[in-house]
Amino acid sequence: MNIIVAGCGKIGKAVIATLCSEGHDVTLLDKNADLINEMTNIYDVIGVCGNCADCETLEEAAIDKAELFICVTGSDEMNMLSCFIAKKMGAKHTVARIRNPEYNDRSLGFMRQQLDLSMSINPELLVAQELYNILKLPSAFKVEYFSRRNLEMIEVKLKNDSPLCGKKLSKLREKQNVEFLIGAVLRGDRVIIPDGSFELAAGDEISIAAAPADMQKLLKGLGILKKQARSVMILGGSKTAYYLSKMLLASGNEVKIIEKDTARCEQLSELLPKAVLIGGDGSQQELLLEEGLRSLDAFVALTGMDEENILISIFASNQNVPKVISKVNRDEMAKMAENLGLDCIVSTKSITSDIILRYTRALNNSLGSSIETLYKIMNGKVEALEFKVLNDSKLLGVPIKDLTIKPGILIAGIIRAGKKTIIPKGDDVILQGDRVIILSAEYRISNLADILR
Amino acid sequence: MNRRMVLYMVGTVIKIEAALMLLPLAVSVIYKESCTKDFLISILIAVAVGFALTLIFKPGSKVIYAKEGFVIVSLAWIALSVIGALPFYISGEIPSYIDAFFETVSGFTTTGASILTDVESMSKGLLFWRSFTHWVGGMGVLVFVMAVLPSVSDRTIHILRAEAPGPVVGKIVPKMKQTARILYVIYIVLTVVMAIFLLAGKMPVFDSIVHALATAGTGGFGIKADSVGSYSPYIQWVLTVFMLIFGVNFNLYYLILLKKIKSVLKNEELIAYIVIVVISSVAITVNIMPMFENLSDSIRHAAFQVATIITTTGYATVDFNQWPTFSKTILLLLMFTGGCAGSTAGGFKMSRVVLLIKKIKRELQKLLHPRSVSVIRMDGKRIDEATMGSLGSYLAIYVLFFCLFVFILGFETFDLESNISVVASCFNNIGPAFGIAGPASSYAMYSPFSKVVLSFAMLLGRLEIFPLILTFSPSTWVKK
Numbered sequence: 001m002n003i004i005v006a007g008c009g010k011i012g013k014a015v016i017a018t019l020c021s022e023g024h025d026v027t028l029l030d031k032n033a034d035l036i037n038e039m040t041n042i043y044d045v046i047g048v049c050g051n052c053a054d055c056e057t058l059e060e061a062a063i064d065k066a067e068l069f070i071c072v073t074g075s076d077e078m079n080m081l082s083c084f085i086a087k088k089m090g091a092k093h094t095v096a097r098i099r100n101p102e103y104n105d106r107s108l109g110f111m112r113q114q115l116d117l118s119m120s121i122n123p124e125l126l127v128a129q130e131l132y133n134i135l136k137l138p139s140a141f142k143v144e145y146f147s148r149r150n151l152e153m154i155e156v157k158l159k160n161d162s163p164l165c166g167k168k169l170s171k172l173r174e175k176q177n178v179e180f181l182i183g184a185v186l187r188g189d190r191v192i193i194p195d196g197s198f199e200l201a202a203g204d205e206i207s208i209a210a211a212p213a214d215m216q217k218l219l220k221g222l223g224i225l226k227k228q229a230r231s232v233m234i235l236g237g238s239k240t241a242y243y244l245s246k247m248l249l250a251s252g253n254e255v256k257i258i259e260k261d262t263a264r265c266e267q268l269s270e271l272l273p274k275a276v277l278i279g280g281d282g283s284q285q286e287l288l289l290e291e292g293l294r295s296l297d298a299f300v301a302l303t304g305m306d307e308e309n310i311l312i313s314i315f316a317s318n319q320n321v322p323k324v325i326s327k328v329n330r331d332e333m334a335k336m337a338e339n340l341g342l343d344c345i346v347s348t349k350s351i352t353s354d355i356i357l358r359y360t361r362a363l364n365n366s367l368g369s370s371i372e373t374l375y376k377i378m379n380g381k382v383e384a385l386e387f388k389v390l391n392d393s394k395l396l397g398v399p400i401k402d403l404t405i406k407p408g409i410l411i412a413g414i415i416r417a418g419k420k421t422i423i424p425k426g427d428d429v430i431l432q433g434d435r436v437i438i439l440s441a442e443y444r445i446s447n448l449a450d451i452l453r
Numbered sequence: 454m455n456r457r458m459v460l461y462m463v464g465t466v467i468k469i470e471a472a473l474m475l476l477p478l479a480v481s482v483i484y485k486e487s488c489t490k491d492f493l494i495s496i497l498i499a500v501a502v503g504f505a506l507t508l509i510f511k512p513g514s515k516v517i518y519a520k521e522g523f524v525i526v527s528l529a530w531i532a533l534s535v536i537g538a539l540p541f542y543i544s545g546e547i548p549s550y551i552d553a554f555f556e557t558v559s560g561f562t563t564t565g566a567s568i569l570t571d572v573e574s575m576s577k578g579l580l581f582w583r584s585f586t587h588w589v590g591g592m593g594v595l596v597f598v599m600a601v602l603p604s605v606s607d608r609t610i611h612i613l614r615a616e617a618p619g620p621v622v623g624k625i626v627p628k629m630k631q632t633a634r635i636l637y638v639i640y641i642v643l644t645v646v647m648a649i650f651l652l653a654g655k656m657p658v659f660d661s662i663v664h665a666l667a668t669a670g671t672g673g674f675g676i677k678a679d680s681v682g683s684y685s686p687y688i689q690w691v692l693t694v695f696m697l698i699f700g701v702n703f704n705l706y707y708l709i710l711l712k713k714i715k716s717v718l719k720n721e722e723l724i725a726y727i728v729i730v731v732i733s734s735v736a737i738t739v740n741i742m743p744m745f746e747n748l749s750d751s752i753r754h755a756a757f758q759v760a761t762i763i764t765t766t767g768y769a770t771v772d773f774n775q776w777p778t779f780s781k782t783i784l785l786l787l788m789f790t791g792g793c794a795g796s797t798a799g800g801f802k803m804s805r806v807v808l809l810i811k812k813i814k815r816e817l818q819k820l821l822h823p824r825s826v827s828v829i830r831m832d833g834k835r836i837d838e839a840t841m842g843s844l845g846s847y848l849a850i851y852v853l854f855f856c857l858f859v860f861i862l863g864f865e866t867f868d869l870e871s872n873i874s875v876v877a878s879c880f881n882n883i884g885p886a887f888g889i890a891g892p893a894s895s896y897a898m899y900s901p902f903s904k905v906v907l908s909f910a911m912l913l914g915r916l917e918i919f920p921l922i923l924t925f926s927p928s929t930w931v932k933k
Contacts, residue, residue: 002627020607025627033837041519044607046627
């Protein structure tokens with residue numbers, strides 16, 4: 001597919017990397033020639049230097065032949081304007097990053113319609129949602145929802161003292177009276193799609209799928225439930241912090257935000273009357289202790305500096321804060337932070353690229369089924385996809401045990417009639433109108449029929 | 454340094470060469486020549502070496518950086534020439550291996566300098582291979598590899614930069630593979646069109662194909678003792694026009710296909726190229742008028758010689774060695790400018806000349822107004838200072854190597870005019886020179902040592918110096 005990406009910032013780079021690995025024809029647009037040079041050295045892409053809202057620049061990038069135009073420059077207004085012009089000049093679909101809270105209220109729908117945007121993405125809001133999900137379920141270090149929260153998939157890391165170590169999956173399943181599925185296990189660098197005889201070990205990262213209503217019960221039964229966070233401290237008053245606080249406050253949590261800039265503190269205080277705003281430098285340990293770091297349920301580091309987030313998070317874990325989450329922008333930093341002992345890291349880049357990935361796959365899609373959701377789980381090694389089954393005759397009505405599914409692919413869940421969650425067994429069947437959740441470790445699936453051999 | 458990847462790519466290129474040798478093999482089979490078995494042996498050797506390299510050095514990581522790009526390109530070109538010389542040597546038609554190597558380097562670098570004293574006695578298969586090397590070398594072997602093989606690495610841009618000539622190298626579509634394919638399709642179509650035009654002029658089929666191949670690569674190996682002098686004026690005009698066509702940046706042809714004629718007509722390099730061709734042709738026509746009977750002959754010969762030199766092809770319709778000094782001087786200068794960047798022509802490249810002139814203008818302005826700030830633009834685009842800086846260093850190293858080669862040839866007993874023009878001719882990938890190595894004679898009288906040096910000069914000229922120097926500097930290979 002012919003795709004133009006305008007803006008080579010942090011998000012832009014992540015999007016470009018994802019699109020290239022999918023084999024698309026990517027053209028970059030940026031004002032900075034050095035950045036373009038750098039990107040063309042690393043990826044098989046072509047670059048055009050210039051203002052992305054300028055018709056001539058867009059023309060040079062062959063906008064009329066672009067199937068998708070993704071605008072992720074630093075400025076919302078610029079993104080909206082460029083997408084508007086790009087659409088008028090012949091781009092088939094346009095995606096803009098719009099992250100300012102003022103645009104992300106009721107006006108967003110109107111604007112999207114008027115500007116003819118196919119999609120708007122707000123990485124900060126997405127990150128905040130992810131953080132919120134994790135804080136609701138602190139046992140997990142990653143939480144994903146499928147089909148309007150009808151299926152929940154969490155990732156848990158087994159510590160040395162975890163009660164699950166050395167257990168066989170079939171035994172675990174017998175003991176619990178809730179339906180669940182351990183869909184994938186990451187051991188070292190290797191991903192395993194396990195069967196019943198698989199034995200869990202310390203250090204494994206496992207992915208558990210279950211209906212949200214059953215999840216708490218399940219975790220309790222497995223003995224790995226941590227209590228929900230009630231009082232949360234957020235470091236840094238960024239947009240993400242704003243979105244997250246808003247969600248946390250709405251569900252009755254206590255939120256304390258530490259922010260250096262007094263003016264920003266005042267602004268946030270005005271927007272979030274219930275939150276406690278502390279004007280001070282969060283990198284000072286004394287300040288954190290004074291504000292009750294030790295009595296917190298959760299600590300979230302959201303400053304713009306990856307290094308600061310990581311270091312302060314390490315300090316917080318040493319002070320025995322039950323749940324510490326740090327946000328990092330650069331993926332290589334995420335790996336380093338994991339080595340330093342932080343287990344819960346949220347990356348802005350991967351969340352955004354998951355969305356773009358889903359969108360481009362869906363555009364590529366044929367008629368049989370449509371991709372509704374896509375997440376990369378297990379360190380990006382496994383794709384979890386949700387399909388809406390329209391009319392794929394090869395799959396419909398056949399018991400799952402009779403389908404010849406490719407190795408490394410698993411049907412993790414079926415949602416029937418929009419509300420009934422089925423954790424599939426051999427005798428279950430897929431029907432028209434179902435939503436099916438697939439885990440794929442090796443193959444790139446863009447159509448439900450792709451899972452068959 | 455990702456050594457495994459470097460050697461793997463070299464092995465791949467040798468395998469491709471083995472495949473390419475099937476064509477001359479076919480030619481020799483058609484003409485039932487004795488060199489058929491020589492091609493078979495060469496192909497077997499190439500296949501063996503190629504597979505040995507690719508199997509032994511299967512790379513773990515395919516990540517390459519600029520450094521690897523340079524080394525891959527230089528080693529691949531050296532390997533190509535070493536293997537490509539085998540048919541000449543094994544057949545015994547060129548008895549000395551150094552001579553065969555010189556001939557092959559001259560072929561792949563699209564120089565067209567020959568050590569053969571009696572071309573017409575060569576077998577058809579070898580003559581075809583000689584001209585085919587021009588065609589392959591013209592657009593670049595590694596570009597060909599990228600066009601036909603599944604994506605080798607994400608970072609093949611480094612290989613393209615190292616192989617393709619010109620100060621600024623870029624892709625024309627996002628994917629490297631597509632870019633390489635588009636360039637080769639344009640190349641093949643133009644070559645076929647040219648062959649048809651030659652056939653229309655009643656040129657024999659074999660001659661048409663060989664000349665089309667050699668002209669497309671702007672190489673210049675002929676198959677007659679007097680180059681193309683004995684062909685009809687129509688054929689000479691066809692050659693003139695097509696030499697000039699192959700001296701133009703191929704990206705412009707793609708723009709024409711996209712119907713962006715306006716930006717093609719505004720291309721500053723193209724304008725400079727056309728202006729220089731026209732002025733030189735007129736000047737030489739006037740200068741040589743007394744030597745020919747009528748005006749049309751002198752126009753034809755002047756235009757042909759200008760085209761052959763500026764595009765660094767190196768055919769000749771007459772022995773321009775006999776021309777007045779003024780005309781010879783113009784031709785010598787044209788040797789240095791060369792064709793456009795991104796074409797199959799060699800030389801210093803027209804775009805570099807244009808940029809240098811702009812740079813000089815700016816320096817002069819700076820002297821008058823020390824605080825003036827100005828940005829150099831070409832085709833309406835800003836040229837960044839890094840490119841301008843590397844242009845300066847390229848000029849310096851170009852001059853330096855030129856002097857070095859002239860110095861080394863000084864050990865030969867020939868006159869200075871011959872030596873200087875021979876170096877200019879090899880370094881800029883032209884072919885014929887003045888004096889003893891003029892269009893009517895050959896390079897046979899130079900010593901084996903000088904031939905090796907001149908082979909090196911041709912490779913340096915084709916790959917634009919830096920890749921080869923980096924390959925042979927120890928710091929590139931140091932493990933860090």
